[in-house]
Amino acid sequence: MKIKKNIAISESGFIFNPTTGDSFSTNPIGFEIIHLLREEKDKEAIKQSILSRYAVDESTFEKDFYDFSTLLQNSQIAED
Amino acid sequence: MIPKKQLTIAVSGLNNIDSPGPGIPVIRALKESEYFDVRIIGLSYEALEPGLYMHNLVDKSYQIPFPTAGIDALIERISYIHQCENIAVIIPNFDAELSNFMKLEPRLLAEFGIKMFLPTQDQFDERHKSNLFDFGLKHGIKVPYSKMIFSTAEIPGLLNEFTFPIVVKGKYYEAYVAYNIEQIHSYFNKLTAKWGLPIIIQQYVFGSEVNVTAIGDGNGNAIGAVPMRKLYITDKGKAWAGISLDDDKLVQIAKKLISSSKWRGGMELEFIKTAENEYYLLEINPRFPAWVYLAKGCGQNHPEALVRMALGETVTPFKNYEIGKMFIRYSYDMVVDLKEFEQISTMGEL
Numbered sequence: 001m002k003i004k005k006n007i008a009i010s011e012s013g014f015i016f017n018p019t020t021g022d023s024f025s026t027n028p029i030g031f032e033i034i035h036l037l038r039e040e041k042d043k044e045a046i047k048q049s050i051l052s053r054y055a056v057d058e059s060t061f062e063k064d065f066y067d068f069s070t071l072l073q074n075s076q077i078a079e080d
Numbered sequence: 081m082i083p084k085k086q087l088t089i090a091v092s093g094l095n096n097i098d099s100p101g102p103g104i105p106v107i108r109a110l111k112e113s114e115y116f117d118v119r120i121i122g123l124s125y126e127a128l129e130p131g132l133y134m135h136n137l138v139d140k141s142y143q144i145p146f147p148t149a150g151i152d153a154l155i156e157r158i159s160y161i162h163q164c165e166n167i168a169v170i171i172p173n174f175d176a177e178l179s180n181f182m183k184l185e186p187r188l189l190a191e192f193g194i195k196m197f198l199p200t201q202d203q204f205d206e207r208h209k210s211n212l213f214d215f216g217l218k219h220g221i222k223v224p225y226s227k228m229i230f231s232t233a234e235i236p237g238l239l240n241e242f243t244f245p246i247v248v249k250g251k252y253y254e255a256y257v258a259y260n261i262e263q264i265h266s267y268f269n270k271l272t273a274k275w276g277l278p279i280i281i282q283q284y285v286f287g288s289e290v291n292v293t294a295i296g297d298g299n300g301n302a303i304g305a306v307p308m309r310k311l312y313i314t315d316k317g318k319a320w321a322g323i324s325l326d327d328d329k330l331v332q333i334a335k336k337l338i339s340s341s342k343w344r345g346g347m348e349l350e351f352i353k354t355a356e357n358e359y360y361l362l363e364i365n366p367r368f369p370a371w372v373y374l375a376k377g378c379g380q381n382h383p384e385a386l387v388r389m390a391l392g393e394t395v396t397p398f399k400n401y402e403i404g405k406m407f408i409r410y411s412y413d414m415v416v417d418l419k420e421f422e423q424i425s426t427m428g429e430l
Contacts, residue, residue: 006326008404009351018326018403020288 001068001078007049020076029054029072030064082119088165089387092123093173093367094131094138099316100409102173104130105373105389107137109383112376116387122167123172127425133416140165143428154180155187162192169200171194171383173367175252178204179210197298197345199366199389204342207364209249209280215364218318219340221333222360224352226282234266238281246282250275255317257284282362287319287354292324293368293375295382297389298344301334304380304398308371311406319409326403333359346372346386371407376403 006015013031015024023060029050036046047061056064072078089110094099103122110118122141124132125147132141143160145153161167169190172181182201188194199207206215209226216223229235238246239261248264249255250271258264267278294305307330334349348369350362363428370380375382378401384396424430 017403020313021325023325 001037001043001073001080002040003034003072004076004077007077009034009038015077017076022075024075024077033065033068034072035078037072081138082401084113085115086119087168087387088119089116089118089399090123090165090167090170091138091162091173092144092171092177094124094129094134094141095126096130096134096312098411099318100333100370101131102368102370102372104134104137104268105370106171106173106368106383107131108135108235108373109376109381110138110387113381113384113387115384119165121161121167123161123170124424127421130252130414132424132430133200133414133420136275141424143424147174148179151180151183151332158184158194159192162194167192169197169387171386172196172198177365178366187281195285195392199343199345199347203341203343206365207253207366209363210278210350212361215341217415219337221337222358224283224285224362226280228278228280229268230278232265235261235268238264242281242283247282247284249280249282251278251280255282257295285352285360286360287352287360289362290327290330290351290352290353290359291322291369291371292330292349292351293346293372293382294334294338294343294349295326295346295385296338296341296343297395298342300339300342302338302383303385303389303395304375305331305334306375306378306380306401307331307334307336307380308374312408312418319407321406322371322374322407323407324374324401324403324405329357330359333361337361337364346382374405374407375401377407378405 006018013024013026033046036049050061091103091107093103095101096104117138122131122138123144124141125146131138145293159184168342172178182198182204185198191285200364210228213223213226217337245257245259247255248258248267252275254271256267271279290307290309292305295303297303307327308322308326310319310322314320346368348365352360352362374384380398380401388395420430
């Protein structure tokens with residue numbers, strides 16, 4: 001999954017899709033994941049990064065990452 | 081720095097109300113022109129058009145006869161206004177008045193030297209709501225299937241050609257989405273009473289509405305095009321807020337349409353973008369939209385370009401526009417003296 005090239009993301013977690021005109025806000029974890037996706041990190045690398053830095057178990061990460069990535073794709077922020 | 085050229089420009093569409101006319105946004109763009117120092121003459125139809133009282137934007141206003149009064153009454157009035165104001169350019173902004181102004185364009189130029197930059201009668205007729213489906217076929221642009229009806233007796237037969245929901249449109253303005261046959265009857269009567277016949281029936285297309293404000297030079301060149309999505313829509317379907325989009329496909333469709341039709345003047349294109357990223361043209365408005373000031377905000381001053389072309393200048397097409405610029409409307413109560421209302425009501429000028 002890749003973040004579309006023209007998506008604008010500010011330091012505050014505000015996301016703007018200039019193709020659709022939609023805008024969104026994300027929390028710091030979401031912001032971090034989007035940044036990792038922008039760096040073309042795969043899911044395994046993102047998991048390792050998040051698990052090493054936050055008190056979260058693997059199954060919770062898997063579930064939340066699935067939800068978040070679905071949201072990103074449905075919102076046309078990310079694509080396969 | 082080159083001094084700005086002084087110019088008197090008459091502009092209609094001063095009804096800056098909840099369903100606003102384009103006059104005030106056009107004037108704002110002209111007031112901020114890099115080329116012109118403009119004196120604005122407002123042309124109004126009713127004494128309560130807010131633009132009449134916006135003296136920071138409109139220097140002098142005159143009532144003009146309703147379009148139904150015909151071209152003789154209009155040219156007589158324009159002649160009087162021209163004697164007083166020495167008008168260089170007129171920018172009409174109402175669909176319903178455009179036909180009269182188009183008919184008068186050669187006479188206004190020949191008799192008074194007044195210039196306009198309007199679509200031709202053929203372009204105006206071809207893009208009419210009732211002809212839009214054929215227009216799409218001719219120019220290779222997708223348009224939802226539509227047909228005109230002239231009587232309620234034709235309504236039951238529509239179900240052989242359309243599936244619900246169905247859009248019921250007035251001749252000039254207004255559209256409603258009908259979900260059953262009773263609603264089609266109701267909207268037919270409502271729109272007929274207001275705008276006359278025919279009524280346009282159009283297949284509803286699911287998706288998000290995206291619009292383009294554009295301008296053509298009459299030779300097939302698109303001088304500018306800015307796409308926008310409405311972010312906040314009023315109960316009349318008008319944009320109260322919108323944002324400029326990075327949508328090259330939409331811009332290319334607009335350019336193709338202008339190239340193919342050799343569109344002359346300002347225009348607004350209304351599209352539905354489906355989930356499959358297909359664009360269906362819903363409507364072509366043959367003048368600038370009320371949100372045209374966003375184009376100025378994005379770096380394309382379309383009203384200024386129109387005036388330059390009206391004066392015979394060659395205008396280089398805009399290459400870029402700023403993406404992610406928003407407009408947000410607001411309402412504002414002006415307090416005006418009754419004397420002003422009295423003057424425009426009784427004397428026809430203010």
